[in-house]
Amino acid sequence: AGLIVLGTMDWRPFKPPSLQGLTIEAVIVDTQALRDRQEQARREAEAAVQRELERERRERELEEQRRKAAEEKRLEDLRLQQLREQQERERQERLQRQQDELERIRQQREEAERQRKLEEERLRQLEARRERDAQARRQAEAQEALQRQLDAEQAAFRxxxxxxxxxxxxxxxxxxxxxxxxxxxxxxxxxxxxxxxxxxxxxxxxxxxxxxxxxxxxxxxxxxxxxxxxxxxxxxxxxxxxxxxxxxxxxxxxxx
Known part of the structure; x- marks a missing residue:
């Protein structure tokens, strides 16, 4: 509680005044001031707590942002690495396909040349066989014609x-x-x-x-x-x- 001093410049014999009402008012005034100070202190403490919480929140946000940025960077680096690896695989595959295609074309050309030679030999042998068989075929055809005539006559008779x-x-x-x-x-x-x-x-x-x-x-x-x-x-x-x-x-x- 605060101390209240009451005085007068009159040197008349001192008669203590009744302080009951004043004392109550002083107490009330002092209690209100105390409450105000306490409220002020509470608000300041709350503000300090809020500032601390806000600081911690900002730090957490910054830390989360840093973590997210680091994770995004890690994922982006990983994506780029995978993209580079995929591009390299595709390049190797294209190269392999090109090599395979060149090999296929080479084999086709070799096979075509081999088939051409075989066909030439086949045609040569065929022509020779035709020449050898021409007379025999004509004779066989004549014989077959005669046989067909005989068969037809026999079939008609039958x-x-x-x-x-x-x-x-x-x-x-x-x-x-x-x-x-x-x-x-x-x-x-x-x-x-x-x-x-x-x-x-x-x-x-x-x-x-x-x-x-x-x-x-x-x-x-x-x-x-x-x-x-x-x-x-x-x-x-x-x-x-x-x-x-x-x-x-x-x-x-x-x-x-």
């Missing part, structure tokens, strides 16, 4: 024989089926009915069915199938050359 044999075979089948046909009353003259017959070598019938066009009624159709089945086998001996496992046979009836 085809005629087979056509005749096929006609005879069809007539034999017609006769075989007719002999075993129990003609129903509804069968009429002009009957034409295609039968598909499956047989095995030897002529044994496996199956018979109406196939294709047939101008007979149902009873006539059934009677024809029954006739084939009743026959049991078709003519075979002498017809081996025109035998087929499956045949389409046109049965005809033009009256007795």
């Amino acid at each position: 085809a005629g024989e087979l056509a005749t044999l096929a006609q005879q075979y069809a007539l034999a089948i017609q006769a075989q089926v007719t002999r075993n046909w129990l003609r129903p009353p509804t069968a009429r003259q002009g009957l034409r009915c295609t039968l598909r017959i499956v047989q095995i070598p030897g002529g044994e019938v496996i199956s018979a069915n109406i196939a294709g066009r047939c101008n007979g009624d149902e009873a006539t159709r059934r009677s024809l199938i029954a006739a084939v089945e009743r026959a049991g086998s078709l003519p075979y001996r002498g017809f081996e050359d025109v035998f087929e496992r499956e045949i389409d046979f046109i049965f005809t009836y033009d009256g007795d």
Whole structure:
């Protein structure tokens, strides 16, 4: 607390005044001053702390900036180093490709020259062979022409024989089926009915069915199938050359 001195120039007998109110005011004044000083000190301390914190923050920022700058420099140096290495690799690769291309061209030229010589030799031998074989070829062609003529004549003769044999075979089948046909009353003259017959070598019938066009009624159709089945086998001996496992046979009836 502060000290307050009260005085007077009057030499009259001193009568101590009542200091109760003044003392309270002085105390209040002194306490406020103390608070002001304390507040000032607190603000100054806070300001000092803030300045210190700001200084530390700036130092951290500067340090972070330096660290980032160093890291950026390191990364940039690394990037440049990698770029230089990549460029060097690419240069080496281009150089290698150029060398490979030159080697490929050289080999192609050598191969082309080798092939040219081989082709010249082949053509020379071919021409010589042509000269040697010319007469033999003409003779062979004449012989082949004669043979073709003979073969054609023989084939025509054979085809005629087979056509005749096929006609005879069809007539034999017609006769075989007719002999075993129990003609129903509804069968009429002009009957034409295609039968598909499956047989095995030897002529044994496996199956018979109406196939294709047939101008007979149902009873006539059934009677024809029954006739084939009743026959049991078709003519075979002498017809081996025109035998087929499956045949389409046109049965005809033009009256007795």
